[in-house]
Amino acid sequence: MPPPPAPPAAPPRRLVVAITGASGAAYGLTALRLLREDPGVETHLVVTRGARATIREELGTPVPGLAALADVVHSEGNLGASIASGSFRAHGMLVAPCSVKTLSGIATSCADNLVVRAADVMLKERRRLVLLLRETPLHLGHLRLMTAATEAGAVVMPPVPAFYAHPKSLDDMVEFTVVRALDLLDAGTAPIPRWRGNDAPPRTPHP
Known part of the structure; x- marks a missing residue:
């Protein structure tokens, strides 16, 4: 009797990674590198025009080299891309770093480029959207935009250093x-220190 057919492979979990023009291009580069190590994730990358200049200035890395870390690369101006539709099954989206201009577009649903449109799709489909907002200090307009994006369902996560x-x-x-940001998206394979509580029993060492 022939062996039973192998079960179909699980479909990849698709994550959109957007890099915008705020300072902090290293966050996007690191996200792509870590997601590359997760075999169950398919990455879709969008790099804005402003981000291209920041990447050259801060990383000295050409965009084609960075794009090689992604599975699929989309043009910022292509509003007909797969990730612009809610029927395209994507698990979530990370904007790293997120400029205030991009935050403004997301908060007001002004989808004049693919980053904002893809983010708007995540919100309307009730999928996870994480924004590594890079700006300081913040004025009232920034805070109101952050509130609006949060009320719509986004997670605003300023990249604050964790000295602990x-x-x-x-x-x-x-x-x-x-x-930490990828943890919010249930993605990535890198370990993360987790607080066990000050009343947790001590760990038993392995023999």
Whole structure:
């Protein structure tokens, strides 16, 4: 008797990664690198025009080299891309870094480019949208935009350093923030320190 057919492979979990023109291009680069290590994730990348200049200035990395870390790359102006439709099954989206201009578009549903349109799709389909907003200090207009985006369902996550993780370098600080952001999207394979509570029993060492 022939063996039973193998079960169909699980479809990939699609994540959209957008890099906008705010300072902090390393967050987007690190997200792509970590997601590349997760075999169950298919990444869809959008890089804005402003981000291209920031990437050259901060990373010294050409955009084609960065784009090679993604499974699919979309043009910022292509509003007919797959990720612009709610019928395209995507698990969530990370905007890293997120500029105030992009935040404004998301908060007001002004989808004049693919980043904002894809983010708007995530919100209307009740999917997870994480925004690594890079701006400081904040004025009242910024705060109102953050409130509006949060009320619509986005997670606004300013990339604040976590000193309790005892980072040894700038790369450590960036990676910790990105791992936390990916954790919100149930993605990534990098371990993350988790608080066990001060009343948790001590761990039993392995023999």
